[in-house]
Amino acid sequence: MTFSRRSFLHGGVQALGAASLLGAVPALAGSKEQKGKVGARDIKVTDVAGLALLGGAGCNVVALGSPEGALLVDGGLAVNSAVLLKAVAGATRTSRVNTLINTHWHPEQTGSNEAVGKAGGALIAHEVTRLALTRAEQSPLFEGNYGPLPEKARPMKTTYNAGSLQFAGEQVDYRYLPAAHTNGDLYVHFPRRNVLVAGGPVVGGAWPLIDYMNGGFMHGFLRSYEMMGELVNPDTVVIGANGPTLTGKDIVRHKDIYWELFKQFFIFFNKGYGPLDVVAERPLKQYEAEMGDPARFIEYAYHSTQLATIPH
Amino acid sequence: MMSKWASCHVKFVAAAVAVALLSGVPGLAAAGNADEPRKPDGSTPLQWAVFNGDLAEAQRLLKDGADPRARNNYGVDAMQLAADIADTALIQALLKAGADPNTANPDGETALHLVARSNNVEAAKLLLKAGARVDAREQFGEQTPLMWASARRQPQMMELLISRGADINARGAVRDYQRVATAESRAKSMDRGGFTPLMYAARENCRECVGVLLKHKVDVNLPDPSRVVPLSIAMLNGNWDIAKRLVEAGADVNQWDWFGRAPLHVAITSMGIAGSRSPLDSDQPNVATGRDLVKMLVERGADPNQQLYFGASFGASADRGMTPFLEACAAGDMEIVQLLLAHGANAKLATSDGRGAIILAASRAGGGRGRGGFGGPPGGAPAAAPAGGGGRGAAPAPAGGAAPARGAPPPTGAIPRNPAATLAGAAPRGGAIPAGGGARAARPPDPTVELVHVLAEAGADVNLMAKRHFLARSRGGSALHYVVRGGGNMQIIQALLDLGLDINAKDEDGLTALDYAMGRGYVPFLQMPTPPNKTLADNLRRLGATVELEKTPDWPPQGPPIATAVYDSVLWPVEPVGP
Numbered sequence: 076m077t078f079s080r081r082s083f084l085h086g087g088v089q090a091l092g093a094a095s096l097l098g099a100v101p102a103l104a105g106s107k108e109q110k111g112k113v114g115a116r117d118i119k120v121t122d123v124a125g126l127a128l129l130g131g132a133g134c135n136v137v138a139l140g141s142p143e144g145a146l147l148v149d150g151g152l153a154v155n156s157a158v159l160l161k162a163v164a165g166a167t168r169t170s171r172v173n174t175l176i177n178t179h180w181h182p183e184q185t186g187s188n189e190a191v192g193k194a195g196g197a198l199i200a201h202e203v204t205r206l207a208l209t210r211a212e213q214s215p216l217f218e219g220n221y222g223p224l225p226e227k228a229r230p231m232k233t234t235y236n237a238g239s240l241q242f243a244g245e246q247v248d249y250r251y252l253p254a255a256h257t258n259g260d261l262y263v264h265f266p267r268r269n270v271l272v273a274g275g276p277v278v279g280g281a282w283p284l285i286d287y288m289n290g291g292f293m294h295g296f297l298r299s300y301e302m303m304g305e306l307v308n309p310d311t312v313v314i315g316a317n318g319p320t321l322t323g324k325d326i327v328r329h330k331d332i333y334w335e336l337f338k339q340f341f342i343f344f345n346k347g348y349g350p351l352d353v354v355a356e357r358p359l360k361q362y363e364a365e366m367g368d369p370a371r372f373i374e375y376a377y378h379s380t381q382l383a384t385i386p387h
Numbered sequence: 388m389m390s391k392w393a394s395c396h397v398k399f400v401a402a403a404v405a406v407a408l409l410s411g412v413p414g415l416a417a418a419g420n421a422d423e424p425r426k427p428d429g430s431t432p433l434q435w436a437v438f439n440g441d442l443a444e445a446q447r448l449l450k451d452g453a454d455p456r457a458r459n460n461y462g463v464d465a466m467q468l469a470a471d472i473a474d475t476a477l478i479q480a481l482l483k484a485g486a487d488p489n490t491a492n493p494d495g496e497t498a499l500h501l502v503a504r505s506n507n508v509e510a511a512k513l514l515l516k517a518g519a520r521v522d523a524r525e526q527f528g529e530q531t532p533l534m535w536a537s538a539r540r541q542p543q544m545m546e547l548l549i550s551r552g553a554d555i556n557a558r559g560a561v562r563d564y565q566r567v568a569t570a571e572s573r574a575k576s577m578d579r580g581g582f583t584p585l586m587y588a589a590r591e592n593c594r595e596c597v598g599v600l601l602k603h604k605v606d607v608n609l610p611d612p613s614r615v616v617p618l619s620i621a622m623l624n625g626n627w628d629i630a631k632r633l634v635e636a637g638a639d640v641n642q643w644d645w646f647g648r649a650p651l652h653v654a655i656t657s658m659g660i661a662g663s664r665s666p667l668d669s670d671q672p673n674v675a676t677g678r679d680l681v682k683m684l685v686e687r688g689a690d691p692n693q694q695l696y697f698g699a700s701f702g703a704s705a706d707r708g709m710t711p712f713l714e715a716c717a718a719g720d721m722e723i724v725q726l727l728l729a730h731g732a733n734a735k736l737a738t739s740d741g742r743g744a745i746i747l748a749a750s751r752a753g754g755g756r757g758r759g760g761f762g763g764p765p766g767g768a769p770a771a772a773p774a775g776g777g778g779r780g781a782a783p784a785p786a787g788g789a790a791p792a793r794g795a796p797p798p799t800g801a802i803p804r805n806p807a808a809t810l811a812g813a814a815p816r817g818g819a820i821p822a823g824g825g826a827r828a829a830r831p832p833d834p835t836v837e838l839v840h841v842l843a844e845a846g847a848d849v850n851l852m853a854k855r856h857f858l859a860r861s862r863g864g865s866a867l868h869y870v871v872r873g874g875g876n877m878q879i880i881q882a883l884l885d886l887g888l889d890i891n892a893k894d895e896d897g898l899t900a901l902d903y904a905m906g907r908g909y910v911p912f913l914q915m916p917t918p919p920n921k922t923l924a925d926n927l928r929r930l931g932a933t934v935e936l937e938k939t940p941d942w943p944p945q946g947p948p949i950a951t952a953v954y955d956s957v958l959w960p961v962e963p964v965g966p
Contacts, residue, residue, distance in 0.1 A: 206693070210642065213614075235736070253739065254707070258647065258696050288614075288645055290696035349565025382645065383697050385567055 112154045118162040123312055123320060124268040127166035132159040133183035134316050137263070137272050140167030141243035144196070147175045148263045148272045149316075150187025160190060172196040174242065176249060177230060178274025178316070179257045180207040181214070181286070182221045189228035199238070200230035201251055203259030203290070214286050215375065234261075252276060254383075255299035256283065256316075258290025262303060270312045273303060277326070279318025282372035285379050292379035297337055300330035332362065336373075340380050350374040350381070421453035429460030437468040442476050455486035462493040470498035470514070473505035478513050488519040495526030503532035504539040508547050521551045528580055529560035538587040540667065542595035545584070555605045558583050561612045581612040589621035589629050592663035594671075597629050607638045614644040619653040625660030627675040631683065640689040647696030651689035651711040654680045655723065681723055691732040707739040717747040721838050734845035740863065741853040744842045745886075748835060749879050750869035836882040839866075849886040855895045862909050864894030871900040872908065875923040884930060891934040901932040907939040 117131040129136040132151025136159060139146040145167040151159045164170060175191045177184050177200040185208060192198055208229045211220040232238075237250040245267045252260040256275025263272040275291075276283055276299045285291040307313065307323030314320050336358055343353050351374065359369040423432050433453040436444035445465075449455060458464045466486040469477040478498070482488065491497045499519040502510045511532075515521060522531050533553040536544040549555055561581040585605050588596035601607070610616045618638040621630040634640065643649040658677030662668065685691065691712045712732035715723040728734070737743035843849055853863035862868070867888055870879050884890060891899055896909060904927055906919035916939065924932075 202692075203694075206641075206690070210639070254696065290647055292697075347566050349567070351565050381567055 111152065113158065115158045115161065118155075118158055120162060120166045123314065124265075124270050126265065126268060126270060127163070128314060128320070129159065129162055129166065130317075131155075132162075133186060135272075135314050135318075136163070137270075137314060138163045138167050139243060139247075139265075140169045141173065142169075143243075144171040144173030145169045146242045146247065147172050147187070147191070149178055149184040149274070150175055150191065152183055153186035153189065156187040156190050160187060174199060174240070176200065176261065176263050177204050178263065178272065179260045180204040180212065180222075180289075181257070181275070182217065183316070184274070185224065185228070188230075189225055192225075192227035192229070192231075197232060198228075198230040199232045199234075199240075199249070201259035201261050202233040202235055203257070204261075205230045205233045207257075207259065207289070213288065215288055216284055216286055250302070252295070252299035252302060254290055254292050254295025255285075256291050256296065257286045258295075260291075260299065262299075262306075264306060268312075269308070269310065270314065271303060271307055271323075272314045273316075273326075275316045276300070277303075277313060277315030277321065277329075279315045279321050281318055281367050282369045283316070284372055285375045287375050287379035287382055292383040293333075293337055293340065293376045294380070294383060296376065296379075297330070297333050300326060300333060304330050332359070336376070337380075340377060343377070344380075344384075348377075350377040353377045421448050421451040425459070429458070431457050431459070431465075433457070434459060434463075434465050434468055437465045437474075437477055437481070440472055440474055440477070442474075442480065445477055446480055449480060449484040455481045455484045456490070464490055466490060466498045467492055467496070467501060470501035470510070473502050473507035473510050475507060475510045475513065478502075478510050482513060482517045488514045488517040489523065491523070491525070493526075495524065497523045497525075497532075499523060499532045500525055500530075500535050503536040503541065503544055503548065506541050506543060508543050511544060511547055515547075515551050521548055521553045522557065527560075531557050531584075533557065533584045534559060534582065534587055537584040537593065537596050537600075538591055540588075540591055540593040540596060542593065542599045545596055545599045549599065549603050555585075555600055555603050556583055556609055558609075579612045583609055583611075583617070585609070585617045586611060586620050589617045589626060589633070590624055592621075592624065592626040592629065592665060592668055594628055594632070597632055601632065601636050607633050607636050608642060610642065610644065613646070614642070615648075616642050616644070616650065618650045619644070619648070622650065622653045622657050622677070622680060625657060625662045625673070625677070627662060627673045627677055627680055630654075630680050631675040634680070634683050634687065640684045640687045641693065643693055645696070647694055649690065649693045649711070651681065651684045651691065652693065652695070652709075652714060654684055655711050655714045655718065655720075658718070658720075658723075678723070682726065685726055685730045691727040691730055692736060694736065708736070709738050710736055712736070713738065713742075713744060713747055716744045716838070716842065717751055719748060719751045719835060719838060721834060721841070724838065724841065728841075728845050732845075734842055734847040737851060737853075740856045740861070741851060743851040743853075744845075744847040745839055745849050745883070746851060746853055746866045746869055748838045748842055749866040749883060750873055751835065830878070833876060833878040835876070836878050839879065839882050839886070843886045849883060849888045850892070852892065852894065860911065862894055862896055862898075864898070865889070865892050865900070867892070867900040868894050868898075868903060871903045871923065871927070875904065875920065875926070877926060880927075880930070890927065890930060890932045893934070896940070898936065899932065899934045901927045901935045905935060907936055910942045912944060 113131055119130045121128040121130070123137075125139075127138040127140075129138060129151075132155040134149050134151060136151055137148040145163055147163060150156060160172065163172065171194055172187070172191045174197045175187060177188065177198065180200070180203075185204075188198055188208070208222050208224045210223050212222050213220055234249070235251065237248070239246055239248045241247075245265070248264040248266065249261045250264070252262055252274070260275050262274055264270075265272075275286075276296055283296075285293065285296050303313070304323075304327045307326055309322060309324040309327075311323035311326075312320050313322060313326055339358050340353070343356070346352075348356075354370045354373050354377075357363075359366075359373065363369065420432065425431055426435075430438075431453065433445060433448045433455065434457070436448055455465050464486070466478070466481050466488065467490070469481055488498055497519065499511060499514050499521070500523065502514060522533075524531060531553060533545060533548045533555065534557065536548060545553075559580050559582050562577070562579050564577040564579075567577055582590075583605075585597065585600050585607065587593075588600060607618070608616055611620070616638065618630055618633045618640075621627075621633060638650070640651065641649055643652075654677055658681065660677065662673040689711070692710050695706055695709045697707060710732075712724070712727045712734070713736065715727055724732075734744050737746075839849075850865060852865050853861070853869075855861060855863040862872075865888060866883050867880060867890065870876055870883070891901075893899055898907060901924055902908065904920050904924040906917045908917060910916045
């Protein structure tokens, strides 16, 4: 698997946007992680309500320690798995990963599955994520194929809807976000800490992307914000797939932005527009200063709406 | 002054000459010498001779110095005309006279492309020996001669081309159409291209072509741009023998496409297709059947629970979440249902709008794929577009795909004349409800009753409530709502109640099944309200229905705005549709 120049640039834009807003991620970290391998120094650890948030390995990784090992949400790129897991061990003071939850199947999220699975850790994901990891997958978000992963790297516990687990004495909930970023997204909620790990549909300080080739589409993406909006309160800390943390208030605001965009899509539909026509209309121009260039987000979102609603 | 007769005569002769020139009548248009001026379309006497297959004339003109490389105003030369009729002797004569085997017309089609459509292997050999590029690409679809041979069912030609190095996994141009709405102002599917020789052979039902490609180790899993695999393409067209060969050759039985549709899904939804309708296949029908393929796929590990990402058409967006197993339930195919259950089918799964196995099975008696229509009996949803289109031989409407038309005869199992006498107590499982008074013979048991019981035993939730779905023209509700809207098959109603279905359950509109029987259902834009079926309503009351509205609601004249309707139409799995 390689990364396209486009995704590289996108990653860079996201990181720059994030850094300029909150300064949580070094300006070049995003671009570097999109290139691939990073060193131990590139893994940045931040405390978020007692959880360790690790950035730099390909995506935001969240860790919670316990005497039985760590709970990990997402695992970064495979090429960074070793340095990431070392950083996790340091941040959580545990020697092993007890449980790893994949928010979806993309390589940035599942790169530590093999190491964790082979060491006896439990892997949890949506059933669609498991199925995706059993074969060579493609996506507009990266070039080439990803997978199939070895048997030990595939989630052994899956859900179609929702589940909970008790970890280190606290409840951890996960729930399906249908057809949002892929067709197998989960969010992970730490209710006691008021922290929501949102996964693919959310990116801090930049536009997320919809993997329209793998079941993500605008309707579900929007619905995912509704579902998260029902869960959070204004102070909830929301951790997206990349970038700095957001709040529950941001999620509600973003939901309104996406809903307005979705309604505009049907005006564009009636004009016979294609994705690039919609990009040229700049329907999100008032947010460009805050969130960066939305071109790729709009292109994929509109493409997904075409796919989901036009006979094929 | 010219007489009227003379004027007509002149016009007739002029017309005759024009026709002769254009049609190339030998002796008029074709005859000539190498130096003769070109015709209005730029064609030369040599081209006319070749066009007419006149070898002697062509040889004479070439001997007199005719230029074999000359092109007419459309960029066509004599070699392409010879290749178009795959005339070996003419091709040989032209090559000997210096014709270029690689010249292409403005569309990039070479002589080898043209010959590849025929079974004239000798002509192709001549061209290849003279240096024709075996993998030349025409410019419209970037197709190779091998693709053309495959699409025209020429296995010997394919064997030759492959032996000379043709790429058996080559892919045609992939078109990414930005705009999918046309002047008709309606969005529509656009061909994305990107086919391989194997896909053409699978689509065209060329069993020998597939054999040649498999012999040369073609990649059987290389998908089209929407990730539809050759196996699915064969089945979408009812080419079951080819599908069988592909499975035996190791095709991935679980490779799903952009729409989440895996081969097992295609097999079940296409089972009704008998096979190729090409006259070329009339004397060799398929030996394998769709049912055989379903069994093969399942035995090789096909997942009966793979869910669709998207419905297969605009109105079928509710089919998101549909699985092969649910398709079998919707088709009412007990054999396939039991086969899939034995291979791990999950009877608890449902579509995104909450139609589970029992709703889909029960509603096929009238509602069609669980769409269920709007109003009361016997009105129903318009015929649903068949799921899983895309094949050239489009699938016929699935079993139960169309609701009965207004005024149509009542469905099997309609209301007995004396329901009070027949409805007391539970009907025997799968058994007929005896007709009142003994005046009529008992109706045969409806197979759907047995199916519903099998599904319930497998864990399907009889009380699952589907959501309403504007684009699918469904108002949702329980299996009972669907059955009542579909005509009210009393055997199925009794079976559902026996399984514990709440007869007074309300759908999202707040209506019970009894309300639908009383014709109080939603009235779509520009449609008449459905009249009440008092007999059915009385039967439901006798069975315990007590909750109903006092009057028909004031339904809004139109549905919600399109964005809201589309958004609402993509509904989400709600507990307990999945484990």
